[in-house]
Amino acid sequence: MNANPDLQTRVAVIGGGAAGFFGAIQIASGNNVSVTLLEKGKQFLSKVRISGGGRCNVTHHCLDPEPLSKNYPRGERELRWAFETFGPRDTIQWYESRGVLLKTESDGRMFPVTDSSETILEALFQEAKRVGIKLKTEMEIHSVTPIRNDSGKILKFQIKLKSEEILEYDKILFATGSGRKAWGWLQAMGHSILDPVPSLFTFKISDPRLEGLSGLSFETADCSLVDFNHSQAGPLLITHWGLSGPAILKLSAKGARELFEVDYKTVLRVNLIPGLKKEEVRKTIEKEKENHPSKLICNLPVLGIPRRYWEKILEINSIDFAKKWSGLSSKDLHLLTEELTNARFLISGKGEFKDEFVTCGGVNRKEVNFKTMESKVVSGIHFAGEVLDIDGVTGGFNFQNAWTTSYIAAQGILTSIQNGQRAG
Known part of the structure; x- marks a missing residue:
């Protein structure tokens, strides 16, 4: 990472769940980028902590993208190709390379061999510290607004907090899950939102x-x-x-x-x-x-x-x-x-179904470039996880969606930064 903060691209990741945390790590692993992870709650990864009865169903041992994508009632077509870029095999390798061994149960669900979600949390927090992410909890956001020049080009994004403080970033990764407030900000920017309804x-x-x-x-x-x-x-x-x-x-x-x-x-x-x-x-x-x-x-x-x-x-x-x-x-x-x-x-x-609360609905998939997870409506905005109209069945599939889309979003953001630097 570049030591001069003035030369770094400032990226905000909104949402400290699985998609946001993993995405922030991937982005911060790049060069010339400063990443801030904003979470409205008091702690990060709360859903990861309690998932699978506290064991964390990390992914599913379905390694072929074709049958894997069949487990997503909404998002099957888009994820079919996304899993070619980052699928369960990549998830397993990512965690194992950081000392977290996973095991496969008879139904295909995969858990850490420790049978404790704390093992996953520890690996993620260690990696976040290593790559230098700024972790901020209890960040109550009031609004997110793109700032444009006279020709309509987006120069930056302003995030206004409930405290009236205004934060400025060059790019934003939305990993806000099924949050109606975030969907409201996105609607205000021109995105269409499919009404959320319960799933599972x-x-x-x-x-x-x-x-x-x-x-x-x-x-x-x-x-x-x-x-x-x-x-x-x-x-x-x-x-x-x-x-x-x-x-x-x-x-x-x-x-x-x-x-x-x-x-x-x-x-x-x-x-x-x-x-x-x-x-x-x-x-x-x-x-x-x-x-x-x-x-x-x-x-x-x-x-x-x-x-x-x-x-x-x-x-x-x-x-x-x-x-x-x-x-x-x-x-x-x-x-x-x-x-x-x-x-x-x-x-x-x-x-x-108390083990896993999932909704269908969210940002219209047609408004997202799934090769980069960037919005087709507002450049500089990227998406990951359940903020999109994507949901999987039970068995580790929703977490895999989080890992996959956040990884692709991060690569999209880093590529955009590199292209911008070349153009500059």
């Missing part, structure tokens, strides 16, 4: 098939939002308020905006035997009838269905527990096949 949540369902079964899970189910043509396979969990589990959380992200628009009232279709066609399921049930005619139906759940759920669907469909398999009627056979492959539930609202 559970479904509230009041249905006799689920009553008394809280905690019961299915290894794999195919869940679909019938009205919106969204589907998702994965583990399914019955809760005391309805349905949850990876399949539901990922499905909620895919249908976040449509669900919001119908006030979270729609139909959920559940196939508990996704590996077989409906006809195959029916034949399997018929086979049980042939093989065990004298046994009670309630004592022989089919296809790995948990006994408690099997008994519940028998009860709901008025199939007597004392009935033997030989007494199974064609109507009973049809009802059971439908329950296992085509069950319909009425969603009445949304619950919460």
Whole structure:
């Protein structure tokens, strides 16, 4: 870095979360640049600290950009190419080169081997100190304004604090997450903001098939939002308020905006035997009838269905527990096949997913150059993380979005500085 502050480009990073902190480190690693990280709260990286139950789900061990990008209901196309520049493999290498080893769990999520987010925080703070970032907390910003010359060219940016103090910077990286106030500043500059709505949540369902079964899970189910043509396979969990589990959380992200628009009232279709066609399921049930005619139906759940759920669907469909398999009627056979492959539930609202709060919405992706993360509306403004209309499903994908977009934004800022110096 150049020792003469007068020759340094002044960059402000607004937002001290994962995207802002990582982006600030990348920018400050360049030459002739002074980086100030502004955080409105009392501490940096608060979400990183509590994520994954305090373990920090750093990324996901999906190293191929193509399937990786499929985990982003909004931003898939743009991130597909962004991950070529900086993906999970780069994230793993960055942390490991700083002494932080990561491990991969059975579902692909990656955590520090220490199982403590403090390991991640320590690495980031050490790096921030090494590259000389000015860290400022409790910075309540009132407004952000571009200052232009007579021809309309932006000369600098003024950040006015609530204390009336005015700070001036040459470039700004917005990493403000789902902050409505920051979106307001950006709107005032001419950016369009897609209204934020919740993503990643559970479904509230009041249905006799689920009553008394809280905690019961299915290894794999195919869940679909019938009205919106969204589907998702994965583990399914019955809760005391309805349905949850990876399949539901990922499905909620895919249908976040449509669900919001119908006030979270729609139909959920559940196939508990996704590996077989409906006809195959029916034949399997018929086979049980042939093989065990004298046994009670309630004592022989089919296809790995948990006994408690099997008994519940028998009860709901008025199939007597004392009935033997030989007494199974064609109507009973049809009802059971439908329950296992085509069950319909009425969603009445949304619950919460406390481990990870995510919204969809933010700065319109069409207004951003994803090769540099620079605004197409206001030159000198760059973006990273959830300030954009990008969100991922649960499993470390939102943090990877933060690392990726902040890295690209930093490279874009540094390249712009170098080009400006050459031109000068």
